[in-house]
Amino acid sequence: MTEFTVERSDQGVGVIRPVGRLTMVSARQLTEAIAGLVDSGTPRIAVDLSATEFMDSSGLGALIAGLKSTRQAGGDLRIAAPNEQVLTILRLTNLDKVLRPRDSVEEAFDRG
Amino acid sequence: MADESAVTLTMVAPLGPASLDEVHDLVARLFDEVPDTSMVDRIRFETAVIEVAGNILEHSRRTDPPSDEPRSFDIVLRGDRGELAAEFRDDGRPVQIDFEQISMPGEDAEDGRGLALALATVDEISHERHDGLNIWRITCRRSE
Numbered sequence: 001m002t003e004f005t006v007e008r009s010d011q012g013v014g015v016i017r018p019v020g021r022l023t024m025v026s027a028r029q030l031t032e033a034i035a036g037l038v039d040s041g042t043p044r045i046a047v048d049l050s051a052t053e054f055m056d057s058s059g060l061g062a063l064i065a066g067l068k069s070t071r072q073a074g075g076d077l078r079i080a081a082p083n084e085q086v087l088t089i090l091r092l093t094n095l096d097k098v099l100r101p102r103d104s105v106e107e108a109f110d111r112g
Numbered sequence: 113m114a115d116e117s118a119v120t121l122t123m124v125a126p127l128g129p130a131s132l133d134e135v136h137d138l139v140a141r142l143f144d145e146v147p148d149t150s151m152v153d154r155i156r157f158e159t160a161v162i163e164v165a166g167n168i169l170e171h172s173r174r175t176d177p178p179s180d181e182p183r184s185f186d187i188v189l190r191g192d193r194g195e196l197a198a199e200f201r202d203d204g205r206p207v208q209i210d211f212e213q214i215s216m217p218g219e220d221a222e223d224g225r226g227l228a229l230a231l232a233t234v235d236e237i238s239h240e241r242h243d244g245l246n247i248w249r250i251t252c253r254r255s256e
Contacts, residue, residue, distance in 0.1 A: 024166045057225040
């Protein structure tokens, strides 16, 4: 079972942390968590992947949809601390430029 | 020649999205039981198996009419010193697929990456329709 925690940092960044597998089964929860933050006026979102064991193309799709919706709302979506499997699929799908991984959530919005 | 390290795991599950986690658990068991599988090969095989299984389970949800007879999904995973392999059989609607036409979508796309990603990770993926079943096979030759 994949769990998601959602918090807002002191800097006004929404932090979503998926714990476990992010696949077709759970990608919708990520989409809903992103929409919830954007709708409540938090369009800058960091997705903390440090506890995400595995991601499939549905998870990638949810991140791309989130990237678009946050930017439309004047914010951005960034990812932090992905494991080797997530880095591999980002590379193979050519998404490692648009979803450039940051080392940590704290660094995700460090320089704008 | 018999490979004493060969492991075969099988499972039958309902043909629906909720079965994906069970497939994932079976892959994890295979990695526990096949010795010395490298991280690279684990990533390649696990990614392809979950993409293909996800495609089968999602496709069946969208196209198979509701039925009193639950449709079945058979999974066989094998691993030995030389390769990791998976075979899926389902009695859902016939699947038409042209692997030559599959390409990675652009960076704005929110879906359509699954099979392209699977093809990019392993050595072979095939599909055939036989005796009313869709049969998918995945082969991942071990890199070390």
